[in-house]
Amino acid sequence: MKKIRTGIASFGMSGKIFHAPFIQAHPGYELAAIVERHKNDSRELYPDTILYRSVEDMLADDSLELIIVNTPVQLHVEHTRAALLAGKHVVTEKPFTVTPEEARELDNLAKEKGLVLSVYQNRRYDCDYRAVKKVIGENLLGKVVEAEIRYDRYRPEASGKQHKEGDLPGSGTLHDLGAHLADQALQLFGRPEKVFADLRTLRSGVKANDYFEILLYYPELRVRLKSTMLARETYPAYIIHGTEGSFFQQRSDVQEELLAAGQKPSLEDWAPAPSQPDGLLHTRIGNEVVRKETTSSPGNYMGYYDDLYKTLREGAPNVVPAAQAVQTMELLAAAERSATEGKVIEFGM
Incomplete structure (x- = not known):
């Protein structure tokens, strides 16, 4: 090797x-x-x-x-x-x-x-996102007609990091957490036709946006992306509604917390699965209506570097090619323009 x-x-x-x-x-x-x-x-x-x-x-x-x-x-x-x-x-x-x-x-x-x-894009390897991807991929909800993806935090005080919260291009929650949400929306649902966004700055001492709400328009689907730095109480990170049912998923991945505490990662599952159910599935499967709590499987950011190794050494496809990130940046730019001009922006294919 x-x-x-x-x-x-x-x-x-x-x-x-x-x-x-x-x-x-x-x-x-x-x-x-x-x-x-x-x-x-x-x-x-x-x-x-x-x-x-x-x-x-x-x-x-x-x-x-x-x-x-x-x-x-x-x-x-x-x-x-x-x-x-x-x-x-x-x-x-x-x-x-x-x-x-x-x-x-x-x-x-x-x-x-x-x-x-x-x-x-390490959040593709979060346990919660992978649970949502699995439910949608297995068509457990029928045709998805509405989705909301949130990434909230409670940080009432300014961090003092100018490159994240100062008056600089690319600073703010839209580029920081919004890059994750936009990437996941594009991965799950593809490129929207139109974009509408509201950006705000809620905290004193912060120059950049620390709140956003983005609405993505698809022909038969609406997707809402939201984030705020003033959410003291948790809310489902993913709410997916389809013609056959609904799925709620909490943001439950603990990898960042464990890594910050000094935990060493590995190729094997090193972060535990949630200790209690973190999702709720209510849908029709066959002729039976099912309502049950679900527990996501462990996530592992090592999957990113393992996939990259296979790209560099075995010629496998690039797991997050720059071309996908171009679309993410285009979506964030459309959101900025929408918020500035106060109108729906044509995005298209």
């Missing part, structure tokens, strides 16, 4: 929680380099890696094959472009870019260079 020598462009939360542990634990990768501009946090956890003080210095390392671009979104296009021009395969954190134009540029560059450019 030829290991994929990998470098991580930043060692903040995403580097420490979502990337380094998985690269270190997967037998197909070698965590070889980490960028920390000023700190030395990686020395304690990963002393065998090379410490670089800049992304540029790391990209000059010819031994590296894969670069994880997990710097602030405002730097994604610069660092992803530089990595591709250096001949590296790249994983770029979500949100992929600030604008769809930047996303298309990077997608085209990767294709020109014959390199793999993948976007880290």
